[in-house]
Amino acid sequence: MPSIDNFEFAHEHRRDVVWMSQNTNTIPMPRPIKEAILRSVEEAEYNLYPFKRGLFGLPEAVREDLGLEAQDVLITNGGIEGEYMATRALLKPGDEVVSTDPSFLPIHDQIAMAGARAVELDIYRKDYKLHADAAAKAVTPRTRALLLIDPNNPLGVGYTRSEVKGLARVAEDHGLWLLHDITYRDFNPDHVLASEFYPERTLLSYSFSKGPGLAGMRVGALLGMPEALKEIRRYDTNVLGTNVLAQRAALAALGCKREWLPAVRDIVRRNQEIIRDTVKRVDGCELPVFPSKANMFVIDTAATGVAPDAVEDRLLHDHMIHVRAGGYLSKRFGSKFVRVSFTVPTEQCEKFARAFPKVMETLTGS
Helix, strand or coil: CCHHHHHHHHHHCCCCCEECCCCCCCCCCCHHHHHHHHHHHHCCHHHCCCCCCCCCCHHHHHHHHHCCCCCEEEEECCHHHHHHHHHHHHCCCCCEEEEEECCCHHHHHHHHHCCCEEEEEECCCCCCCCCHHHHHHHCCCCEEEEEEECCCCCCCCCCCHHHHHHHHHHHHHCCCEEEEECCCHHHCCCCCCHHHCCHHHEEEEEECCCCCCCHHHCCEEEEECHHHHHHHHHHCCCCCCCCHHHHHHHHHHHHCHHHHHHHHHHHHHHHHHHHHHHHHCCCCCECCCCCCCCCEEEEECHHHCCCHHHHHHHHHHHHCEECEEHHHCCCCCHHHEEEEECCCCHHHHHHHHHHHHHHHHHHHCC
C-alpha cells in the first residue's frame, strides 16, 4: 500500500493510532499552552489579521530562547515556509546546495523549485555526519549554499561545537549561505548555533512543531542578521501574518518551557532505550545511531531482506502504529530503514516494542 494511503488511513483513525511517523510530539503539554489557545478563541482574536511582525513579545521570546540579540526574526507558517522563502530568494537556475543523503528531502524539493540542485553527500556510514572536509570537496563554482540539518532528520545525529564551527568555516571561506535547520534543537542539550561562528550569512530555521508539540498549528521562524533577512523578505508572500492561535500557543510554550522541556527529554530518553532493547531482540535489525540527539532515529532492516514499506504497512494496519519507510528521506538508502519517532507517551512506545518483533517475525517468516 503506498505511503500516502497509509497517511489517509492514519488520519482517519487518528484517535487510535500511535503516531511515530512524522517526528510530531503527542506527549501532553502543560495546561497554559491550551489555555492560551482557548482564551484567544473566546476573545474572537481570529476575527482580525494578526500583526505581520508577530504577536507582541513572540519575536523577542524566540531570540531569548536562542540566546541571540542581533538577529532579526521572521515569524512563519512552520519552519519549512522560511526555508522556502530562503531558497527562492537566494538560488537561481544552475546553482547548487551542499546537503546530505539521508536528509529531509522536502527541502531538496524546494531547492529544485528554484531551478537549483541539492548535492546529496552520503552520510549513511559511521559516524553518520557531514564533515567539513567532505563539504569543502563538494563545493564548486556553482555552489551557493550549505544546508545543515542539526540534529539530523532522520538519523538523529547531533553536531559538536567543533563540527559546526568547521562547517561554518567552509561556508565563510567560499562565501556561501549557511542554512542551519534547528528544528530538533530542543532535544539536544549540547546544541550549538552556526550563527555563533558565521553570523553574516547564517539563516536559522526554527520550529515549534516538535518540542512543544504544535505541529498542527504550523508556526515557526526564520532568523538572520537584518541585512540577510531583508533579502529573504522579497519572497515573503504571507503579508497578512501567521495564524494567531498558533502564535498564542507558541508564545505560551516559550513561557512555560522550563516546565515541559525537562519532562519531554526524560520521556525521550526512556523511549529510546525501550526501542533499542526491542531492536536488539530482532535478528537482522540495528540502530545505526544511538542515542539520538533528536526525537527520532532509524532502524536498519536491510539484513532481514524486508522492505521498509512492508514494515510500515503491517505496523499500521495490524497494530495501529504508524512509522515512516525510508524512501521519504533517502533516494539511495531508503530501502534500508524505517524512521521511528518517539515523542509519544511511554505506554505507546511500549506498544511499539510489543508489535515490532511480531511484525518482523511475520515478514521474515521466521
